[in-house]
Amino acid sequence: MTPHAAPHKNVYRFIAGQADGNGAMKDLLGGKGAGLAEMTLAGLPVPPGFTITTAVCHRYYAAGNQLPADVWEEVQAALREVEAAVGKQFGDASNPLLVSVRSGAKFSMPGMMDTVLNLGLNHTTVQGLIAQTGNERFARDAHRRFIQMFGRIVLGVPGERFDHALEAMKAGRGVRLDTELTAADLQNLVTQFEAIVERETGRAFPTDPYEQLRLAICAVFNSWYGKRAVDYRRLNKIPDDLGTAVNVVAMVFGNMGEDSGTGVAFTRNPATGEPVLFGEYLPNAQGEDVVAGIRTPEKLAALRDRMPAVYEQFREVAARLERHYRDVQDLEFTIERGKLWMLQTRNAKRTGAAAVRIAVDLANEGIISREEAVLRVEPHHLDQLLHPMVDPKAETTVLGKGLPASPGAAAGAIVFDPDVAEKRAHSGERVILVRTETSPEDFHGMVAAQGILTARGGLTSHAAVVARGMGKPCIAGCSDLRLDAEGMHLGGRTLREGDFITLDGTTGRILLGDLPLVEPETGADFETFMRWVDDARQMRVRTNADTPHDAQVARRFGAEGIGLCRTEHMFFEGDRIDTVRQMIMVSGAYQRLTAALGKVNADLERLKGDAEKVAALEAERAALEAELEAPARLFKGALEALLPMQRVDFVGIFEAMDGLPVTIRLLDPPLHEFLPHTDEEIEALAGKLSLPVADVRARVMALREHNPMLGHRGCRLGIAYPEITEMQARAIFEAAVEVTRRGITVLPEVMVPLVGDVNELRAQESIIRRVADEVQQATGVTLTYLVGTMIELPRAALTADKIATVAEFFSFGTNDLTQTTFGFSRDDAGTFLPMYVERKILADDPFQVLDREGVGELLRIGAQKGRAARPPLKVGICGEHGGEPSSVAFCHELGFDYVSCSPYRVPIARLAAAQAALRQRSQ
Secondary structure, eight states: OOOOOOOSOSEEEEETTEESSOTTOHHHHHHHHHHHHHHHHTTOOOOOEEEEOHHHHHHHHHTTSOOOHHHHHHHHHHHHHHHHHHTOEETOSSSEEOEEEEEEESSOOTTTSOEEEEETOOTTHHHHHHHHHSOHHHHHHHHHHHHHHHHHHTSOOOHHHHHHHHHHHHHHHTOSSGGGSOHHHHHHHHHHHHHHHHHHHSSOOOOOHHHHHHHHHHHHHHHTTSHHHHHHHHHHTOOGGGOEEEEEEEOOOSOSSTTOEEEEEESSOTTTOOSSOEEEEEETOOHHHHHTTSSOOEETHHHHHHOHHHHHHHHHHHHHHHHHHTSOEEEEEEEETTEEEEEEEEEOOOOHHHHHHHHHHHHHTTSSOHHHHHHHSOHHHHHHHTOOEEOTTSOOOEEEEOEEEEOSEEEEEEEOOHHHHHHHHHTTOOEEEEESSOOGGGHHHHHHSSEEEESSOOTTSHHHHHHHHHTOOEEEOOTTOEEETTEEEETTEEEOTTOEEEEETTTTEEEESOOOEEOOOOOHHHHHHHHHHHHHOOSEEEEEOSSHHHHHHHHHTTOOSEEEEEGGGGGGSTTHHHHHHHHHHHHHHHHHHHHHHHHHHHHHHHTTTOHHHHHHHHHHHHHHHHHHHHHHHHHHHHHHHHHHHHHHHHHHHHHHTTTSEEEEEOOOSOGGGGSOOSHHHHHHHHHHHTOOHHHHHHHHHHHOOSSGGGSSOTHHHHHHOHHHHHHHHHHHHHHHHHHHTTTOOOEEEEEEOSOOSHHHHHHHHHHHHHHHHHHHHHHOOOOOOEEEEEEOSHHHHHTHHHHTTTOSEEEEOHHHHHHHHHTOOTTTGGGTHHHHHHTTSSSSOTTTSOOTTTHHHHHHHHHHHHHHHSTTOEEEEOSGGGGSHHHHHHHHHTTOSEEEEOGGGHHHHHHHHHHHHHHHHHO
């Protein structure tokens, strides 16, 4: 963490309508502290307290995880002001002040860092709490909770040690809920919990309230680098150097009887975006009970029925906060003996569907502009919105139903442990994480899972909030679900690890088996929002599509052409692969004999006057022609057979993209990729082609390369076998003529791959243009087409000015350009790249997020040099980065004409391009 200079103040107070800070100070006070200050300034009912700044967090780590002395002095001074405001004394035997100690980073990280409640209790002050409240059971419960939370979070005692003791106590008393335990039971638990702490840590539980406070503040700072917080930041691209603030707030109690309670609410539904107050409430409970899923809460309407005046006050506060922040708010509140206290406000996390609806509604309500609405929706929200749903035609067996906590559908193998989920997901399996309830320690397993199912918890539980933030389906609070050593019991069945279930997070249904999923309908709000997106953006968005179906899907998602059609994928359709393999089997002999015959003909031309040598050469030519006849017949016959197949493919794609450009990449992979490699497959191919098995195996071995990604592939194949380029070009242009005659507008762009020198491109371009001329002359149809290249080698980018004298467009193949720039193999780098990212050697995996400093600089050089040589040069990218938001923004900065990405990422790229344009205009 980078040390920051200490500001003038280390501690900012918010007390009785006055606050040192405000809502704009999130960098220094964190989101929670800034929200508490802003609510205090607005005159809302906020318990008094103070915030220790994020700058102190930096100083804490710089000092070797030690709280600076001057900070501790300011903390004690601020605490005295809180004491004066509430009329209680911290650590006082008769009238004790208790506080909560909570984290608060600039960006919301729900459940990822630590909180301690009821701090300040010991065997003396608990007597004062009993005297204050006249409620011994409440005081004993607060003490029990404090030791349990402090022991786990601050002292590092495994939480299950306390859980087991609590469950044993309930079982021994024959009760189900914590609230059914008596004051004596809870006092017994306090004694047990203190013994657990001493046994686990080797020292007695700290009883000095000031020591408790200092240790808790340090624990919150320490949690900034806890595993779950680091994992969350990595997933959500939050920088590590921000640090967290610490908020110390006077405790208010929601567990002081039936006129008390606690809840979490949103000013609009965070799952659907519906403009209604949405939330959950637990009577006679503390806030941790709601978010931790310890008890399944009631809907907010229950508060309206129990305490209508408090509900109305809360409704007015919620509406006021939404208007003030001009966005949906996530609120935490406590009611203590009929008095409402606001504990938090922050911009709410939301699903993709909710994000779009809320943005559209807020704009239509005049609260924000359309441009602001476009900027409010994160690109990953659209990814969530396009998640699949259970096929309505599928036969389903409903095992049970829970709360629809996060929409979408997912199917996978059941796992019960987050570590197992992570391990099995890394091996390529789809898994569903099933837990009684999740906790922040489960975060890595939730990331790995396709979906999450919990037996307890509500719509604002940890599982629900985290799953919604990640866009994963989640079903919470399935009360009929029971977990034990045998597995999960639901719907009269016992399912074990590895059995498949399907979650329908939109309806809350848990379904048996691995059910088929289908794409969702996006709805009117999505269409409205995407119109606003397209109004804002400048850069075009194309798709990578190899089939008519993919082209149609992409066009439905708003693709404005095809930026990459990979012709080799067509070779694997049906029986075509056998025809391709026939061509490859004779290609070596065909090339060798053709080259030898060419040399003989050249020698004959040169030695016309030497009769004796001419006669010998003519005899050699005759022998070569005879030997060439069979391989030539097979080689050319295979190409002739492939020609109509390719033509049909291109016809379908041109039809789907009527009026839009289609960039078709000529054959790119090395030939060995089309051949079998196992003994069984080699024997099968030999039988199909009526060839000796030894011949097939020999050809497979001959084509094997030490580094095929840098070997005989791309334009190098077209130069070695110009007949392949000719066949593909003919298929393209004949297909273009066929659909043109039917009134379809065709704009083909023929792309030559892996060019490193302009002469390679020139050799291929001459073939393409010759074939185009022949087809146009033969048919009388004039075609509009371009010939260009894929820039995927550093040398191509550095010599782009020369290449642009031939190429009419550049498409940067950023997958291979990243590979060849870094010297990383895409197939093998997965063994170390995660470690590079984890250790901050690289900020991101460069195959996922474009490396601006290296690969990006080659894009800049290539585009500038290319356009200098050919000003109207069309420039785009077609690697996977074309659908990654920050990479799209970079392409906008470089002035690219378009990006191209997979069909389902087209809306994401459209939004990222629009946001890049809007941010550029605002600078």
